[in-house]
Amino acid sequence: MSAGAKSRVVVVAEHSQGRLSPVNWELMACAGQMARVLGLEVAAAVLGQGVEPLAGEIAQRTGVKVWAVEVEGMAAFHGEAQRLALAQLLPAWRAQAVVGAHSTSGLDWAPGLAARLEAAYLPGVEGLSAGPEGPRFSRTAHYGKVREELAPTAWPLVLTVQPGTFPAAPPGEAGHGEVEVVRLPAPPCRSQLLEVVDGAGTDAGLGRAKVVVAAGRGVGQAENLELLRRLAGLFSSAALAGSRPVCDLGWLGYGHQVGLTGATVSPSLYIACGISGARQHTVGMQGSGFIVAISNDPQAAIFNLADVCIVEDLTVLIPALLEQASGYSDPASLQGDLPGRPG
Amino acid sequence: MRILVCIKQVWEPESLFDLQGTELRPRPPLRRKVGSYDELALEEALRLKDRLPRTNLTVLSVGPPPVVDVLRRALGMGADRAVHILAPDQPPPRPATLAAWIAAWAQGQNFDLILTGVMSEDAMQGAVGPMLAAHLGWPPVTSVVSLKVDGHALAVEREMEGGRRQRLALPLPALLTVQSGPNQPRYPTLSNLLRAKKTTPLTVDAAGLAAPPDREKVVALTPPEKRRAGLVLEGSAAQKAERLLAMLRERALL
Numbered sequence A: 001m002s003a004g005a006k007s008r009v010v011v012v013a014e015h016s017q018g019r020l021s022p023v024n025w026e027l028m029a030c031a032g033q034m035a036r037v038l039g040l041e042v043a044a045a046v047l048g049q050g051v052e053p054l055a056g057e058i059a060q061r062t063g064v065k066v067w068a069v070e071v072e073g074m075a076a077f078h079g080e081a082q083r084l085a086l087a088q089l090l091p092a093w094r095a096q097a098v099v100g101a102h103s104t105s106g107l108d109w110a111p112g113l114a115a116r117l118e119a120a121y122l123p124g125v126e127g128l129s130a131g132p133e134g135p136r137f138s139r140t141a142h143y144g145k146v147r148e149e150l151a152p153t154a155w156p157l158v159l160t161v162q163p164g165t166f167p168a169a170p171p172g173e174a175g176h177g178e179v180e181v182v183r184l185p186a187p188p189c190r191s192q193l194l195e196v197v198d199g200a201g202t203d204a205g206l207g208r209a210k211v212v213v214a215a216g217r218g219v220g221q222a223e224n225l226e227l228l229r230r231l232a233g234l235f236s237s238a239a240l241a242g243s244r245p246v247c248d249l250g251w252l253g254y255g256h257q258v259g260l261t262g263a264t265v266s267p268s269l270y271i272a273c274g275i276s277g278a279r280q281h282t283v284g285m286q287g288s289g290f291i292v293a294i295s296n297d298p299q300a301a302i303f304n305l306a307d308v309c310i311v312e313d314l315t316v317l318i319p320a321l322l323e324q325a326s327g328y329s330d331p332a333s334l335q336g337d338l339p340g341r342p343g
Numbered sequence B: 001m002r003i004l005v006c007i008k009q010v011w012e013p014e015s016l017f018d019l020q021g022t023e024l025r026p027r028p029p030l031r032r033k034v035g036s037y038d039e040l041a042l043e044e045a046l047r048l049k050d051r052l053p054r055t056n057l058t059v060l061s062v063g064p065p066p067v068v069d070v071l072r073r074a075l076g077m078g079a080d081r082a083v084h085i086l087a088p089d090q091p092p093p094r095p096a097t098l099a100a101w102i103a104a105w106a107q108g109q110n111f112d113l114i115l116t117g118v119m120s121e122d123a124m125q126g127a128v129g130p131m132l133a134a135h136l137g138w139p140p141v142t143s144v145v146s147l148k149v150d151g152h153a154l155a156v157e158r159e160m161e162g163g164r165r166q167r168l169a170l171p172l173p174a175l176l177t178v179q180s181g182p183n184q185p186r187y188p189t190l191s192n193l194l195r196a197k198k199t200t201p202l203t204v205d206a207a208g209l210a211a212p213p214d215r216e217k218v219v220a221l222t223p224p225e226k227r228r229a230g231l232v233l234e235g236s237a238a239q240k241a242e243r244l245l246a247m248l249r250e251r252a253l254l
């Protein structure tokens, strides 16, 4: 490392369809903290084609130096191309740390890059602090039930930031940062990106509902969803949502999925039924006004995020709720159609 | 075609435990299983084997002796051969170490395709697969939800945020990490289980495999922060229900 010039923490920005992802401002916040703890300078890079305006947007908002890397042939995100391009460019950028998101894209390039650079790899970072022997990065481990602190023992660092954990960095007053355009010939990729297709994306009314009743794998069987439909029926504006496994199992359509690869919702009330609270789920619902969690596992991670925690079998608790809410005592009288049933 | 599937043995997610220093101490009885994404990776490999008759499927797991149980289950599901890389699980090996061990063994085995889960179900680091690919010099494609093999060509779809999908083409050999989807893992069959009982996995001692020194160290394990009030309702189910309804009414949510 050349003397004098500061080493850098480089944020690799996510973008798709000509837009920057909101997660970039969270990555910037993490990089800002790293810069303070480690005495590094923050910079960013955007890779792809026609990315100069995106680099300009970051430079303007944050005041940091941004590389607009025009990669031949990289019309959309392509993990292999991104990894090869970064491996080539990072040494010249004096990068002591590289920051991506713990997202489907970040996970496609970051671990392989760490292996290639023989870097420390810190996945799913949620916080950092200065320890006696250097920085410590925290993440959740073991089903989200434990907070783990990792200390790197080698440099550089490659880290992925857990989306939804760092508050987005507010626009800085530092003025416009420098944008430097770098042109790279097509990296020698073995995989070829053919096309990107949109997801089912059918909206199950999740965005509009004031109350979301969400089913997890703990619902146990499709028939038990009826209990959740009835629970949703107690509210005037409610929708039924599910965790990814519930949609994979076909109990609910993918349009009902909440989380990283599904919808993001922030209703006034979110009732999580039989959901363990994996980060990939909670990133899609943590902004809800009031969160009630029902799980039979007292150590479930969802309870760390809930306003009210109910450790109970949902097939016992929900009927109790229905009974008391409606004054019915005969479960047979609860049959029939109710609102909240998808069409 | 020669396929390798790497599977991790995890604790049943609901297993209770205590924290002791930088170790998790399970409260008995501890039940273990195959990580769910790894089981789906195995299912994808078995589906390929169903379609492509001359496929040989090896399943590999790293860990202490109990991992033989998940290897037997995989044989019961239809894998042809099991490899156990024997290694202690305390402290848990770092992803780079696991990748180096597996690469050291897999190199020279002429695999055409390696599958792993998109992440381990418990640690969720998503690192071993792509790091293993880096060791082998193969392109990894992560979060794969659909794959087709045509001769030496692979056509895959990987899932991204919001359910968007990328379609990619790549040559074999390749490494893919499998994301969950509508396919559910099959159950072991009795005849396969009987065969598995009589099969001893090939055991390879990790001590004899090269791995780089650790580049990161777990220095503390603590209970996760509570990000909200986390009021725990006590009493019978009926009392909890009553209390919850009262709270929702107080907040004009009901």
Ligand SMILES: Cc1cc2nc3c(=O)[nH]c(=O)nc-3n(C[C@H](O)[C@H](O)[C@H](O)COP(=O)(O)OP(=O)(O)OC[C@H]3O[C@@H](n4cnc5c(N)ncnc54)[C@H](O)[C@@H]3O)c2cc1C
Binding pocket: A103, A104, A215, A216, A217, A218, A219, A220, A242, A243, A244, A245, A246, A257, A258, A259, A260, A261, A262, A263, A273, A274, A275, A276, A277, A278, A279, A280, A281, A284, A294, A295, A296, A297, A300, A312, A313, A314, A315, B013, B014, B118, B119, B143
């Ligand atoms: C790249 C990637 C993207 C992902 N995207 C998403 C996403 O968008 N959305 C999403 O949800 N997940 C997503 N996941 C999956 C996520 O990591 C978790 O696997 C998933 O959220 C777990 O769903 P769950 O909580 O329903 O099931 P589990 O983790 O199996 O939890 C079930 C819970 O129900 C409890 N339970 C069981 N029986 C009962 C009962 N009778 N009564 C009460 N409680 C009971 C259990 O104790 C447990 O707490 C993604 C994963 C990856 C790798």
